[in-house]
Amino acid sequence: MDLVDGFLQRISDCNVGLEELPTLMPFLIEGKEVGKMKPGFVDHLRRFPDTFVVDGLGPSGRVSLAPQLDSCDKRSAKVAEVLSALRAEGHISGWRDELYPVVPSFQHPPLLLVERAAATHLGIKAYGIHVNGFVRQAGGGLALWVARRSLTKPNWPGKLDHIVAGGQPHGLSCRENVEKECGEEAGIPPQLAATARPVGAVSYLTISATGYKPDVLFCYDLELPPDFVPTPQDGEVSDFSLKPVDEVAELVATTTEFKTNCCLVIIDFLIRHGYLTPEQPGYLQLVAGLRSGDCS
């Protein structure tokens, strides 16, 4: 397999828009940076001075919250009002009714809870879990269960995806989230889901029209029995297929069929399982590139 150039391209696809980094305004709570915002979005927030305090202009400025908002609950309530208003005006789309914690780093107690759809606008760190569901084949090779996203999904319709993956919401541990999503997305029974093994994390950094997206994905390996067949449960997946790892690698390297961030988790899988070797030019670029973002 010498698909490394393609893999490097997929890593680049996940790390785009970084030239805009110097134009973003830091977002601070309790003096700690928890996000970065585009100037255009900051302008919307200036209209809500009881909630958001904007000091200065551009990258040397900063956004913080009104000092009387001195608890997570108070902040969350007031910020939710602002975000609802901006949603009504059409500035925030893709509402999920799912709360994300706003933190300076993972495991920090949440300083604020916000609707998931606002995460990229506020430029907060977002975390997710991705499960490589694999099967050992008779010849010794591995195969991966791959999901095809439903055509009705608002994001990435029709793209290939992990058997199980999801954002990390407030109030669940990663382990609980993995087991919940295993059941909801693929009909994996709890006893089997419990054997999913945490194997590390990848990170990436995207600056898009919407905003700043510093994502960390926790990676899991779940070995599935050869006779297990996942079944779509909640309409988010149109079908599942079992593909030899070589075929998955080829798809990742030579097409954009996979949802982009899945590619990082699959490349990490290929590295950890010895499908790539240090003899291949670009191996170290892959190892380093998988954690290009803010892995904290």
Added chain:
Amino acid sequence: MDLVDGFLQRISDCNVGLEELPTLMPFLIEGKEVGKMKPGFVDHLRRFPDTFVVDGLGPSGRVSLAPQLDSCDKRSAKVAEVLSALRAEGHISGWRDELYPVVPSFQHPPLLLVERAAATHLGIKAYGIHVNGFVRQAGGGLALWVARRSLTKPNWPGKLDHIVAGGQPHGLSCRENVEKECGEEAGIPPQLAATARPVGAVSYLTISATGYKPDVLFCYDLELPPDFVPTPQDGEVSDFSLKPVDEVAELVATTTEFKTNCCLVIIDFLIRHGYLTPEQPGYLQLVAGLRSGDCS
């Protein structure tokens, strides 16, 4: 297992002296940076202007090679003369009679070959291979074969080490080096050594009294049959012992018994095999910290 603070300390132990970084002088060949040197060592090189060209002072200066040295062979011959002279004067110790390639990044054709003992003085990138030799135990857990370094080794005498590890010399691929060292250090037969699986890399950056050391270690997992017993072959290892992974983890976290850089490879092993979980505070710091150095 909640030994993460200890693991973070071992990562810090490998990444020391970085406050000196701004005082180092870049070393360039063909216009590409291949190393960084301490001002004191640069002063020695000033005495050999037919070989080393020193422009400027301090960090804004640079060290390069005389322009007539326009091939790897010519450079290697002249630089070897200088290094021999400095060795005779006592400025370079620990001569190994082993050539390291000098490169701007791994897999780049060597621009110069130098004696391994001079690597840190010149501040060149050094690469190594570390093999986690593990055994699946009856209860499902893993155990690692651990070497005790001979008390007569010049470096790290008496410390715990991987079953097989070594610097990556000029003229061997990583795979060839793994198989060679498996035989030489532990008596692992070629057919078994050939099953070692590349699983990634870790990197770290040390600035010591000797100089700048940006190291990359390629990690391998080698599953050994329960009845295989490694045997010291070349006097570099005093003995081997098989330790349950929990015991190895405890030793890494709570002692400095292991040669320092082995700790990074073992922590990476613990992460990849699910001995650590995202629920443990510091998990992401570990993931990111394992590749703190220049992973290129």
